[in-house]
Amino acid sequence: MSLVSVEHVSFNYTRDRRVLDDVSLSIRTGASIGLVGESGSGKTTLLRLLLGLTRPTAGRIRFGEAELDPGNGAFMRDYRRQVQAVFQDPYSSLDPRQNVLGIVGEPLRSLGIPGDRRALVEAALVSVGLEPGILGRYPHEFSGGQRQRIAIARAIVAKPKLLLADEAVSALDLSTRIRIVELLKRLAAEMTLVFVSHDLGVVAALCDEIVILERGRIVEAGATRKILADPQHPYTRTLLDSVPRMPA
Amino acid sequence: MTTLDALAPHRRDHSLSLWIGLILVGLHVAVALLSLVWTPYDPTAMAGGRLEPPSLTHWAGTDRLGRDFFTQIMIGSRIALIVGIGAVAIGAAIGVTLGMLAAFASRLLDDALAATLDILIAFPTLLIAMLVVAASDTASLGSAILALGIALSAIVARLTRILAKRVLVMDYITAARTSGTSWIGIVFRHVLPNIWPTLSVNFALQFGLAVIAEASLSYLGLGAPPPNASWGRLLQEAQGTVYTAPIGAVAPGIALVSLVIGVNLLADGLRDIGDPTRRLAR
Amino acid sequence: MSLLSIENLSLAAADIPLVSRLSFAIAPGERLGLIGESGSGKSLTAMAATGLLPRAITASGSVRLGGQQVIGAADRVLDGLRGTVSAFVFQEPLTALDPLMRVGRQVAEPLRRRTRRDGRDLDGDALMREVHALLEQVALPQPDRIARSYPHEISGGQRQRVAIAMALACRPQLLIADEPTTALDVTTQAEILKLLDGLVRERGMALLFISHDLPVVAEVVDRVVVLKKGIAVEEGPVAEVFGAPKDEYTRSLVAAARAFDAALEGTP
Secondary structure, three states, X not given: XXXXXXXXXXXXXXXXXXXXEEEEEEEEOOOEEEEEOOOOOOHHHHHHHHOOOOOXXXXXXXXXXXXXXXXXXXXXXXXXXXXXXXXXXXXXXXXOOOOHHHHHHHHHHHOOOOOOHHHHHHHHHHHOOOOHHHOOOOHHHOOHHHHHHHHHHHHHOOOOOEEEEEOOOOOOOHHHHHHHHHHHHHHHOOOEEEEEEOOHHHHHHHOOEEEEEEOOEEEEEEEHHHHHHOOOOHHHHHHHHHOOOOOO | OOHXXXXXXXXXXXXXXXXXXXXXXXXHHHHXXXXXXXXXXXXXXXOOOOOOOOOOOOOOOEOOOOOEHHHHHHHHHHHHHHHHHHHHHHHHHHHHHHHHHHHHOOHHHXXXXXXXXXXXXXXXXXXXXHHHHHHOOOOOHHHHHHHHHHHHHHHHHHHHHHHHHHHHOOHHHHHHHHOOOOHHHHHHHHHHHHHHHHHHHHHHHHHHHHHHHHHHHHHOOOOOOOOOOOHHHHHHHHHHHOOOOOHHHHHHHHHHHXXXXXXXXXXXXXXXXXXXXXXXXX | OOOEEEEEEEEEXXXXXXXXXXXXXXXXXXXXXXXXXXXXXXXXXXXXXXXXXXXOEEEEEEEEEOOEEOOOOOHHHHHHHEOOOEEEEXXXXXXXXXXXXXXXXXXXXXXXXXHHHOOOOOOHHHXXXXXXXXXXXXXXXXXXXXXXXXXXXXXXXXXXXXXXXXXXXXXXOEEEEEOOOOOOOHHHHHHHHHHHHHHHHHHOOEEEEEEOOHHHHHHHOOEEEEEEOOEEEEEEEHHHHHHOOOOHHHHHHHHHHHHHHHHHHOOO
């Protein structure tokens, strides 16, 4: 069953520059999809559309039966509860003046989710591999990897169905990166994941399906194993060949 | 990606400025409070000869009407604090609201607001204040405070707008939006706390501006009317006798400068105490 | 004799040690990779090598660049070394270029300084011809158009090519590249790495390549030093260090890099 479907979506900031061009995509419940593209591919714009931060110029995005409408407050409240995000830069995605309880508890507070907020936040921290005792501490006291774990805890605290990650590991060091990928992989077993990245290696390690975007268009989509083994589009081949590998 | 930011030259030690600021401001507040219940002499009564030099009976001498000058300065402290706090409070209320609106507004409204603010700022604070006072026919302490508050609000608004815009592009604002936080929530939970340190230091600066501007208004005869012994009026009265009795100009001058410096040092020190990123940085 | 020889280099800010007793050397024409994650001190080491350290950082030990002691040397001496012996390519090409100066003029500046040093004072057309030649060497298309552009008018990859052209204009014996491809797209990264590799080989330049990315380093250098929190934990030829890492930290890095490779091969 399709959780979110993107139907013939186009987006342009100005009339002459089309960022997304007739993009259609079905996100099945339980899938883990890698949206792969380079700068100018429109992957970040697609993510913003999925988050309801911007409206498509043409086409529509459906969530279950309803159409995603950023202007509809009641709908968005439910949508935000089901769809959460992790961003690229763990140094800019955490408010430096909020403590961990405030940061991770924000969706609970803002979406009016009932329950013991403190307990829910502690549970979220534990499930991303952090100590529950850090509630009173501030972002600058943590390393990049720990910050990204806090950001992931914020995204899962409301128990969403869909987790959207925007280059969520590319700002991290290699040894941290692999641990966060493992964490996301574990989470992806319980929810639907859309992972936006330019890094095919990370996507290959994390996602079952890959969608390749080039200049606002989907050039290839399918099962990860199939695309890696037998890329059809020349751009996919270039992308694959460009990834630096370890010497044998 | 390098950690060089953290290696920038070490931050100045702020505890000293905090203490000096605390002492200077504390002194003025204490004197202002004391003046409500006790002054050495009745501020309006002739307490000695005219233009007496400082002595044990009159610590700062007497003015040309024979009133005790130290008493006048004490009352001046009270007026200065009321003017400074009042004007900054009004300026902050109007300015932060306008600036925040501009930062969140559509491009067109923002441009219009920004242009208006730029024009307002081009006028000297004192000139705007004089216009407001002139418009409200009776000169009173209240109208002077209101005038200064309005004049300061343009500066506050512009600063708020710029600072807020810088915060609004951060990922944690996007994260707040996707967490379902309303615009009001974003303003109070994320934007204000993050721009507060810079704003508060600016408020201290404007407190000083307001106190000096009020003194200038009084000096020009546009401030609070007698018997309000504002430092500006004391300076004005001392003008004629500055060569024969310099204490009349020096004493209110010292009072004015010490309060302005004190407030600025205090704000600097307080900013660092209230900032979790500075407090715990190694 | 070594072009760059670092012996027992220690760097500290106030009382916090950043780099401890680091030693390595680069011979003319040799290509060395300095591997480290954030906070390893790898960028600071590169800055120390050319005397570009911020004032707040104290250095001890010895850094000899082109035979000249760098630590404690006067700015006048260092100015003579930078550009003639070594040249720098930074991570972020947008901030490394002057946003208000056309690309052609930015490349012309180091070029003019170098030709003057060689006893040739180029001007006007002759200078511009050499600028174009340099832009062609870094494989920039339409060098005329690029030379007339401002940095924000060209792509990130093109900006990094311009930065490389500026470094080449100095004809340095040692090129220091600090994460030069980290800010770039994968396909652009592949092109820039190929370009750097070709240029360094062709000109017999020595290369100090700084990066956190193991496979990237492997593409352009022969030998690596692995830094962890300011301490060199392992050093040796790429094949040896990446093939059979001895240190535990190096092992974890190599394992992580190989895990992503394996995922790409479809053999997780």
